[in-house]
Amino acid sequence: MKKAFVIIPTYNERENILKVIPILLETFKQIKNWEMNILVVDDTSPDKTADVVKDFAKKYKQVHLVLNKKKSGLGGAYLRGMDQAFHEYGADVVFEFDADLSHNPAKIPEFLRKIDEGYDMVLGSRYIPGGGIPEDWGLHRKFLSVVGNFVIMVILTNFTIRDWTGGYRAITRKVYDAVEPEMHDEKFTGYTFQIGFLHKAVKKGFKIIEIPFKFVDRTIGVSKLGNEYIKNNLLYLFKVRGKEIAQNRIFKFVITGGIGALVQLLSLFLWRAILPYELAVFMSIETAIVSNFIFSNIWTFSDRKLKASQYPSKFVQFNLASGGSILIQVVIAFLGKNLIGLFELFRLPVVQVVIDTGMIYAVVGILVGMFWNFFAYTTLIWKKPTESHA
Ligand SMILES: Nc1nc2c(ncn2[C@@H]2O[C@H](COP(=O)(O)OP(=O)(O)O)[C@@H](O)[C@H]2O)c(=O)[nH]1
Ligand SMILES: [Mg+2]
Structure with a gap:
């Protein structure tokens, strides 16, 4: 009993x-x-x-x-x-x-x-x-x-x-x-x-x-x-x-992206000191991409860390994914402007900052872009290892 x-x-x-x-x-x-x-x-x-x-x-x-x-x-x-x-x-x-x-x-x-x-x-x-x-x-x-x-x-x-x-x-x-x-x-x-x-x-x-x-x-x-x-x-x-x-992956992903944004802004100062503006902007974006790649690999996806031999090909994929995110943001802004239009929504009190639909398209673009990035990272770059039956 x-x-x-x-x-x-x-x-x-x-x-x-x-x-x-x-x-x-x-x-x-x-x-x-x-x-x-x-x-x-x-x-x-x-x-x-x-x-x-x-x-x-x-x-x-x-x-x-x-x-x-x-x-x-x-x-x-x-x-x-x-x-x-x-x-x-x-x-x-x-x-x-x-x-x-x-x-x-x-x-x-x-x-x-x-x-x-x-x-x-x-x-x-x-x-x-x-x-x-x-x-x-x-x-x-x-x-x-x-x-x-x-x-x-x-x-x-x-x-x-x-x-x-x-x-x-x-x-x-x-x-x-x-x-x-x-x-x-x-x-x-x-x-x-x-x-x-x-x-x-x-x-x-x-x-x-x-x-x-x-x-x-x-x-x-x-x-x-x-x-x-x-x-x-x-x-x-x-x-x-x-x-x-x-320990949550989405939390780590967001923090990694935040660090990337900071790296982009700070490195822009440095690149501008040695390069013409357009090139400096490009280099600062690339610096942020490198930062995101490193933090994603050692932290956000530490459980799926890449082998050193995979770095070159995965870094190219990572760049393409990031480029995809930028493209998504540009397309959303373009569509918003042409289909809905650009007009003022309201003004923030005290600081008098104008919030217009353009800001909304940018925010939507960033969110959809992040969604795309997370999707690409998890399914393409840091794929869940499939069990091999060798
Ligand atoms: N052995 C032991 N029993 C405890 C201790 N603290 C509370 N209890 C017993 O845990 C039970 C629940 O405690 P009680 O004071 O009734 O908590 P209440 O019901 O939330 O007010 C009772 O049987 C307590 O005698 C403790 O430090 N040691
Ligand atoms: Mg009691």
Whole structure:
């Protein structure tokens, strides 16, 4: 039979753990096709939560305790518990579960059904129909959770998952095995663990589903959610998102083009010092093309770097592609002028710069030209290597 472990991190939850363990054991009785266990990860709570767990563990073989010597934070506790459950006890699935009865245990069978259906990870969600947050939460906490989740969706540009910060989840071993190695390089010890873990699981393409649940406010003890929560989460989000964007090819392409434009303008000064104007313009364009070629090869397409022997022919192709882009811009400007005409649209306030249709044709030309360049680079010059079956 497959094994599931409900992992409960605790810090000063003596009263709560006393209540929640019997309720869970009762719930487990309805579950026939899974072997159910509880694993409490306590950070040597001053209120001696661990002693209560030890008493249960003596009576019930499904109850287990991991004791951390010092406070490890929510993420630290979960990583420790998951390692133990998957590697020592041979778990197939673990649950993230709060001690304070905020998570309705009656939902556990529903989570397991989704796992049985083939999902890799199941999220208890407060923000899909059927789910909810406590009515009596203060405005501050409601705002934090609702707006926080919205901000997360915007930064990660993922609106398919509605509850990123919830702490009621079922995670299969394969998700853990894939995500866990990456959970040590950043600061995941606190509540940021939840967003970080989920974000990585999503990126790896696991099958994830949300099921609704109503979050119930704790009646005993205090929340450990600290003020560093917002700061840490935002820091994490901007860091990983920044990294993702910096690795994006289109981003690199645009930056490379920007550098090219700068090189063109600056080198024009130098070329003009030694050449007549027309020739200097031509040489500055060629200098920019060389710059673009170099940056594209070592950065934008670093994963498809050309061999030195390919440089001459690829550089000729690159020049033709760039020439194509210039031609596109000239043609669009010509067509615009002759088909639509040149006329003033508006004047920028203060600086009094006239914006006319000619500017619009130029902008459209630049965009279409860039589109052409990107197309030529990816399909012609830095072609995706085809697998050879020699
Ligand atoms: N082991 C351990 N558990 C923690 C730590 N911080 C929070 N928890 C537990 O994580 C669960 C969720 O914390 P809680 O304070 O209820 O957060 P909230 O529900 O977001 O207000 C509870 O069972 C806490 O006891 C920690 O540093 N170590
Ligand atoms: Mg709680």
